[in-house]
Amino acid sequence: DAMVIQNPRYQVTQFGKPVTLSCSQTLNHNVMYWYQQKSSQAPKLLFHYYDKDFNNEADTPDNFQSRRPNTSFCFLDIRSPGLGDAAMYLCATSRATLGYSNQPQHFGDGTRLSIL
């Protein structure tokens, strides 16, 4: 039973054409993360939401945006995809208590993005 669900599993878009990836969770976790992963490298954190608070990583390009309309859903928007943005995009969730600890992150199966 998938608990972190990413749609679509595969996405093809054109160079410069905006694209949105989605993630939903049934775990009721308060933290949701977006990672970019390229060719067998470790996942690279783009940003995360702690409840409704958005936390951007310093090196995440402005081209990447995110929305979290409610606890269960989170979206990754790529405003003008370039060839270098072709990658696997992973969503993860965890339950955290501010300033105390995180439970382990649980990942979805990812969306593989191709740019034509």
Added chain:
Amino acid sequence: GQQLNQSPQSMFIQEGEDVSMNCTSSSIFNTWLWYKQEPGEGPVLLIALYKAGELTSNGRLTAQFGITRKDSFLNISASIPSDVGIYFCAGQRNTDKLIFGTGTRLQVFP
């Protein structure tokens, strides 16, 4: 970004053999996690460690949180073909983000 040193980078072993891999850091963590990732899928949590010296098993997998809090080890006993994948360690301090290792690619031959 920061990454942990994970070794070996890859392993090619025969079914039935035991496997050992480790992760080291120059700084301490208070949580160590081990994930397995198969092609086209997301990382799956295998074992979570929360105390220095802790030894935890999950079936044929055993992981240890190093005493110095700067390293962790994962052992797989009696490997089988479905153990194939990339194994990532990850360290965490309190509520900070995960710091991933560079990954160990495991190939098991029947």
